[in-house]
Amino acid sequence: MDAPAPTAQRTRRHAFxxxxxxxxxxxxxxxxxxxxxxxxADTAGADVVGSAVQARxxxxxxxxxxxxxxxxxxxxxxxxxxxxxxxxxxxTGTQAKNxxxxxxxxxxxxxxxxxxxxERRARSRExxxxxxxxxxxxELPRLARKWGHLSRQVGGIGVRGxxxxxxxxxxxxxxxxxxxxxxxELEHIDERRRRQRRSRTALPVVALAGYTNAGxxxxxxxxxxxxxxxxxxxxxxxxARVRRGALDAERWxxxxxxxxxxxxxxxxxxxxxFRSTLDEVVEADLVVHVxxxxxxxxxxxxxxxxxxxxxxxxxxxxxxVVFNKADRLGPGEPRQPDVLHVSAVTGEGLGxxxxxxxxxxxxxxxxxxxxxxxxxxxxxxA
Ligand SMILES: Nc1nc2c(ncn2[C@@H]2O[C@H](COP(=O)(O)OP(=O)(O)OP(=O)(O)O)[C@@H](O)[C@H]2O)c(=O)[nH]1
Ligand SMILES: [Mg+2]
Numbered sequence: 001m002d003a004p005a006p007t008a009q010r011t012r013r014h015a016f017x018x019x020x021x022x023x024x025x026x027x028x029x030x031x032x033x034x035x036x037x038x039x040x041a042d043t044a045g046a047d048v049v050g051s052a053v054q055a056r057x058x059x060x061x062x063x064x065x066x067x068x069x070x071x072x073x074x075x076x077x078x079x080x081x082x083x084x085x086x087x088x089x090x091x092t093g094t095q096a097k098n099x100x101x102x103x104x105x106x107x108x109x110x111x112x113x114x115x116x117x118x119e120r121r122a123r124s125r126e127x128x129x130x131x132x133x134x135x136x137x138x139e140l141p142r143l144a145r146k147w148g149h150l151s152r153q154v155g156g157i158g159v160r161g162x163x164x165x166x167x168x169x170x171x172x173x174x175x176x177x178x179x180x181x182x183x184x185e186l187e188h189i190d191e192r193r194r195r196q197r198r199s200r201t202a203l204p205v206v207a208l209a210g211y212t213n214a215g216x217x218x219x220x221x222x223x224x225x226x227x228x229x230x231x232x233x234x235x236x237x238x239x240a241r242v243r244r245g246a247l248d249a250e251r252w253x254x255x256x257x258x259x260x261x262x263x264x265x266x267x268x269x270x271x272x273x274f275r276s277t278l279d280e281v282v283e284a285d286l287v288v289h290v291x292x293x294x295x296x297x298x299x300x301x302x303x304x305x306x307x308x309x310x311x312x313x314x315x316x317x318x319x320x321v322v323f324n325k326a327d328r329l330g331p332g333e334p335r336q337p338d339v340l341h342v343s344a345v346t347g348e349g350l351g352x353x354x355x356x357x358x359x360x361x362x363x364x365x366x367x368x369x370x371x372x373x374x375x376x377x378x379x380x381x382a
Contacts, residue, residue: 012046013084014081015048016049016050016051016073017037017041017050017086018051018053019052021053036264040114043117045120046086049080049081050076050080062094064089082105084106086107086110090265091107093142096142114270115134115270126186130277133186136175207257207280207287208258209259209287210291214291214292215292216290217258219288219290220256223354224243224245224256240257240258240278241257241258243256247355247357259280262304262305271311281309285361286320287314287318287320288353288357289319293325293329322341324343325344327345328343329341
């Protein structure tokens with residue numbers, strides 16, 4: 001086999017994945033989480049060249065993995081031309097610093113990878129502000145590590161530890177000030193969004209929410225005939241998008257909102273920063289929880305999405321669960337009779353979905369059905 005190309009000749013980084021198997025955690029689950037980390041790495045622009053799992057009673061406070069395992073990895077990484085090592089759980093600043101010392105390559109934890117993806121994806125000013133805020137909140141407790149590197153580099157020319165402290169304090173002040181500024185900016189954006197929501201026509205809002213890659217944007221396109229960006233990548237959508245659609249041939253108009261996807265171990269800074277985007281879900285009259293029923297771990301994804309929605313304060317009574325990607329289910333696979341099965345790709349089940357949304361809205365009295373004549377005959381509403 002050819003030797004791997006050196007970093008300078010590659011456009012994508014080589015990533016090596018590391019996960020822990022804690023007591024009571026089945027092997028398949030650790031694998032599955034690493035598979036998801038691999039998908040995240042791919043989306044963040046890295047090719048996975050290898051992975052390792054270590055069984056431990058608990059993460060090591062100094063190195064996350066054991067010292068022996070770390071030494072073994074350090075010996076293995078150069079042969080794979082690894083540029084970065086990704087850890088499936090969040091690392092403390094100390095763990096990350098110690099790991100970088102041993103492994104001699106940058107180390108990024110799961111939150112860091114998700115942040116990188118969000119940074120690549122953020123387009124609107126709102127999304128960019130939200131991501132930057134999340135990044136700074138993420139970096140703040142890790143500043144000591146950065147300065148640690150710097151002080152080691154310049155240590156040989158007589159910089160004393162005391163000056164390092166001063167620099168650290170100064171960096172912290174700069175970050176804290178910037179965080180405060182971004183928070184104020186987001187408050188303004190928030191206020192504008194709230195005004196927009198208030199000034200919208202009194203149409204009911206149906207938000208599509210769920211695990212990343214479940215098919216929310218594809219379904220949104222189907223329901224609104226819009227060309228929203230849908231892609232087989234994690235976190236294709238970062239901005240909540242709101243567009244008119246109709247519930248039946250008689251043109252019962254509603255607003256559909258497409259939202260950012262959820263993922264397990266979603267960094268809480270990100271959730272907090274995306275609060276104004278996620279408010280679209282919280283304030284919707286109805287939340288359609290889109291589940292990729294063809295995914296081998298759909299039940300876990302459903303649970304994660306439910307947990308995130310609960311933490312946002314979404315009322316479970318206002319949630320309609322929908323199994324998407326029904327076209328991928330084998331003919332022999334049993335279907336749950338009480339759950340709507342749809343396919344955003346083939347269009348299967350969409351009529352039933354529209355009808356059910358309408359029934360739920362009426363039942364919740366969010367949308368007393370307007371007389372047909374009163375509705376504007378807008379084109380493209382069928
Ligand atoms: N086979 C099949 N594929 C689907 C279906 N719905 C969506 N997909 C595919 O699933 C992938 C993800 O779809 P998106 O609509 O981008 O998913 P999303 O939930 O918006 O994802 P994020 O914005 O990343 O959270 C795309 O490749 C879609 O073509 C479906 O019903 N059947
Ligand atoms: Mg999307």
